[in-house]
Amino acid sequence: MTLDLTRLDHLTQDELWDEQAAASYDTPGIGMSSDEVLGPTLDRLVALAGDGRALELAVGTGRVAIPLARRGVPVTGIELSRPMLDQLGRTDGSDAVTAVHGDMATTRVEGEFSLVYLVYNTIANLLTQEAQVRCFRNAAAHLRPGGHFLIELWVPDLRAVSPSAPAQVFAVRDGYLGLDAIDTATQRLMSHHVTFDPGTDGPDRRSARIGFTPHRYIWPSELDLMGELAGFELASRDADWSGAPFTSESRSHVSVYRLR
Template identity: 60%
Template sequence: MRQDEIWDADTAGRYDTPGTGMFAPEILGPTVDRLAALAGDGRALEFAIGTGRVAVPLSGRGVPVTGIELSGPMIDRLRAKADEATIPVVVGDMATAVAPGAYALVYLVYNTISNLLTQAEQVACFRNAARHLLPGGRFVIELWVPELRKLPPGQQATVWQVEPGYIGLDTYDTLRQHVVSHHFRFDEGRQARLTRSPHRYVWPAELDLMAELAGFELESRHADWAGAEFTADSRSHVSVYRIPPDR
């Protein structure tokens, strides 16, 4: 599955859920608050800006936001909310595409670095972030923690969410650090709709090494955007990396 096949018009349409899901105020509010504080008076660049879930409210807070995005349908959804003058977007891959100017903050949310399916591409993403940052600038990544502790010997799948009309499960290839997320959506009928997306999972320690290779230092790591403590039981993390001011 190529990324441009996964992030098509259908996916872009289902991704936008104003007021609910990842767009719920209790999720989006702390995200925007933290990013606005980290950007300060500077400019922000969002890798994989998507439909503007985070960029639009962050821009509304007075932070100048530019985006990089591979999916044309995602950009089309964004353009229904903000024009090019308000939120410029460079079409391309977040590991290689270059946006004009220099930034105080680059951010990559909602597990999106795992869409890059090789370690080399993920390292290139860090280096691309460093390329765009001013001295002292920060790169923020939101990423899930692989749930391999749930895998008993011989089992390759974990169920990570069950709710009315939806089941989400992941199948793991532990040799290649690959996981495929399977999303089953159904009603009271006999048929279910399945969508899938491939990812490369990354442990926090591996992520820190990627950051070091790109010239970053780990500044902080929390379990969520509100600043909860990151522990061995945390299912995700928000990690803030910084380019040394004297680089």
């Protein structure tokens, strides 16, 4: 079976991350917006930023940027989706974040930063290796010497992929089902997001909304080579924000690169 994962490549970021997606993206106090997740994230970013400024690539609705600014770090964010930027502007505390509309792989902003960061797999939203390398180079262009570029990224479990089962379930929770269809030849995958809404005729009648997001996954070794091409060296790699060791069983990593 051959998967065609290019059918949504023509969609813009405004279409992929539209008003509905932006309005429902934040989950205050729970999930990726919980204190258990954000606490270690912010602690790490504050330590890396030091006395300098931070630049978030693909800032989205400000889930990380706003609380980071509240911790005293001056934050600028680049975001390509206007609906996500609009949602950021409606969020309490957004006035502390300088938001710029643009592409994280090419857009330059004024000033010098001690930290550039990408969280929650967003470098994989760039769908070619060339664009991902440009992102590294763009990060390097914003950093002062010795500055850091941090990337949070998942590691796909390709051991569970086969021609007879080319899709993986990555999330099952009340009202939501997430599936990844993976093409290992191109390192491309399409995430399918199925959201169930209670029907108007009672709890047994439900409607479903299906959204899609395309990605290109990157192996850690490939990520390191991208860093080398942009003048970085790997400073650390952990399995999560708390600093757990990264192993062959890890399903994610937080990698920090230092600009030479």
